[in-house]
Amino acid sequence: MADLNDLSRQLEAIKKQIPFATARALTSVVRQIRDAQQTAMKRRLENPTPFTVNSVRAAGATKNNLVARVFVMDTAAAYLDPFESGGVHHLNGNALLNPKNVRLNKYGNLPRRKLDQLKSKPNVFIGKVNGVSGVWQRKKPPKSKGKRRQKRATNTTRKPPKMGSVKLLIRFGDALPVQPVLGYMDRANTMAKVLLPQEIQKALAEAMRTAK
Known part of the structure; x- marks a missing residue:
């Protein structure tokens, strides 16, 4: 028991x-x-x-x-x-961000707030160039050789100053499969x-x- x-x-x-x-x-x-x-x-x-x-x-x-x-x-x-x-x-926004000429972090990703930093620069703009939408950077125009002679004649055609080229930093694209x-x-x-x-x-x- x-x-x-x-x-x-x-x-x-x-x-x-x-x-x-x-x-x-x-x-x-x-x-x-x-x-x-x-x-x-x-x-x-x-x-x-x-x-x-x-x-x-x-x-x-x-x-x-x-x-x-x-x-x-x-x-x-x-x-x-x-x-x-x-x-x-x-997508976190309206487009896929495809970095082209931007330094990425060690994981191969666009650093956080990098887009905001780029947008704040005066030589960077968001738009479309030759049909490609993205974040672009204006390069400095090439320096002219020698001094230009000033022409006083009013009927002389002036050439526009040379504009610097642009570089694609980030391309905007559609979401990929x-x-x-x-x-x-x-x-x-x-x-x-x-x-x-x-x-x-x-x-x-x-x-x-x-x-x-």
């Missing part, structure tokens, strides 16, 4: 720990999925920024809330979605199916071992 009472107490202790064990298992699974998704981004995207990689987050479960999730922060999700589902590049390469959802679903039974089994075994 004493053995039966001991078993009953152990079962009751295990019962109390089941929510905690389940929360531990769920949390472990979503953290492993998060890490795998971040690794996949580094491999499948071209030189992604730390902001993009770290936008994949995991929210663990608790014994009172047995829900755990892996998610992507909203800002990154907007431009990452085409790499998962297909479509065209997400994106090849879906992430496989985010398939990876998450596959990992969850494989890992969850294993993690629950481990958590329950630990709960039984520590039950008093």
